[in-house]
Amino acid sequence: MIPVVLASQSPARRQILTAAGIDPQIIVSEVDERAIEAGFTGSVGDLTTALSEAKARAVIDRIRRCPPPELTGNGTVVVIAGDSLLEHAGQAIGKPGTAERTRAVWSEIAGQWTQLHTGHTVAVLTDADDRDASTETSAAGLSAIRSRRSTTSVLIGSPSPEELEAYIATEEPFQVAGALTIDGYGGAFVDRLDGDHLTVLGLSLPVVRELVTDMGLFWPDLWSPKG
Template sequence: MIPVVLASQSPSRRQILTAAGIDPLIIVSDVDERAIEEEFTGSVGDLTTALSEAKAQAVVDRIIASPPPVLHSSETIVVIAGDSLLEFDGHAIGKPGTAERTRTIWSAIAGEWTQLHSGHTVAVLNRASGAEAEATELELGALRSKRSTTSVLIGSPSAEELEAYIATEEPFQVAGALTIDGYGGAFVDRLDGDHLTVLGLSLPAVRELVTDSGLFWPDLWSHQH
């Protein structure tokens, strides 16, 4: 088994990997997302990739500098990072954070088609080799990224329904002020694309990145039969 590090504190991303047979070690990147967003000049979709790459690189640097004890004997380590943003009318909609911001977002997107972009980055760390390499030294072998996009038709909840949803505080910490795997799922009318993209981590995209890095996807499974 190849150990997997998830560079995210997202419960949804962790649950997706766990359901797919992968039990990741969580190492949060602590990347300043706001600073990256303010300096970025590309598309909303490309921004999610830039954010996921920054998160992956930050965690890679941390592991190389000071590997957690549980990873000391690992010859290969896979780091998975992701970021998601909802795009509407050419603008990125991240986590609203407050009830007021949530109301503003929903007044704009209710009944409209939107695009949910998820950027994915997979980094592979290998045990360094060569006469000058120390036995415990790790080095970055590969870092690849891929974006996936799913179109989302937002529903039109009544004012009372929206206030009840806001009262749950669920939308405050999710991209686009809604999630399909909780209370907000009832307020999404249609998806066109991979539903896992909307949840923050497209397994087909991650598997492609792992495979392109020369690894065998089932080797990431925590329990094999």
């Protein structure tokens, strides 16, 4: 079994991996997302990829500085990071944070088609004994790192004003991209998806598996032993 680190505190991302047989160790990146967003000039989709890579690299640095006991002595460790943003009318809609901002977001997206982008970054770390110290990358413990984005179209429903206020009262939309999540109260307010529903939840397993495979690893080796 290859240990997996999830560079995210998202319960949904953890649940996706757990349901797929992977029991990740959680290490939160603590990346300043707003600072990255402020200086970014690319598309909304590309921003999610940039954010996921920044999170992965931050966690890699933390592992290098102070390796958790659970990760020592393993020849290989996989780090998985993700970031999601909803795009509407060319603008990124992240976590609204407040009731007022949630109302503003819903006034824009209700009844509209939107795009949910999730950026994924997967990195492979190796122990010192398995690295070639002649190169800077391998000497740092980073054997490989790759990123990829997936996008799903989302048709947002049109809740009544009373329904929206009840949803806001749950505080669920405050801390999720686009002010709603399909795996909670907000699922009733999404009319249609065109694409991978796991992308909307925050981590596309097909994309992560492709990245892992592209770096020469066997996906089932990430599965945790049963029992």
